[in-house]
Amino acid sequence: xxxxxxxxxxxxxxxxxxxxxxxxxxxxxxxxxxxxxxxxxxxxxxxxxxxxxxxxxxxxxxxxxxxxxxxxxxxxxxxxxxxxxxxxxxxxxxxxxxxxxxxxxxxxxx
Numbered sequence: 724x725x726x727x728x729x730x731x732x733x734x735x736x737x738x739x740x741x742x743x744x745x746x747x748x749x750x751x752x753x754x755x756x757x758x759x760x761x762x763x764x765x766x767x768x769x770x771x772x773x774x775x776x777x778x779x780x781x782x783x784x785x786x787x788x789x790x791x792x793x794x795x796x797x798x799x800x801x802x803x804x805x806x807x808x809x810x811x812x813x814x815x816x817x818x819x820x821x822x823x824x825x826x827x828x829x830x831x832x833x
Contacts, residue, residue, distance in 0.1 A: 729771050741774040748775050754786050762787045763804040770800040 724737040728744060735741045748769075754762060766787050769780055785792050788803055796803060 728774050744774040748779050759808050759810050763807040766804050
C-alpha cells in the first residue's frame, strides 16, 4: 500500500517516512539565522501526519523552540508556534501548566 505525503505530495510507502521530507529535515537551516516567524512557520509545516522519523522531528522542534519540548506539548503545536513567535522560551512551570489538571506529574530536582 502507499499514501501521499501531506507536505510534498509524493507517493510513499504506507509505513515509510517520506524520503524528500527526511532530506529536507536533515538539511535544515541553522535556527540562529532564522527569524521567529520563519521558525514558527517551519514548525507548523511539520505538524500533521508524521512524515519523518519522530526522533529527527522532535530534535528539530526543540531547535526551533530553543528549549526542550515535551511530547505532551506536541498535541498543541499552535501553542509552541505562538511561543516561538513571542521570541522567548516559556519557563518549565508553564510547560507543566499545559497538562490537564487531573493528570499526575512527578518532578525530580537535584
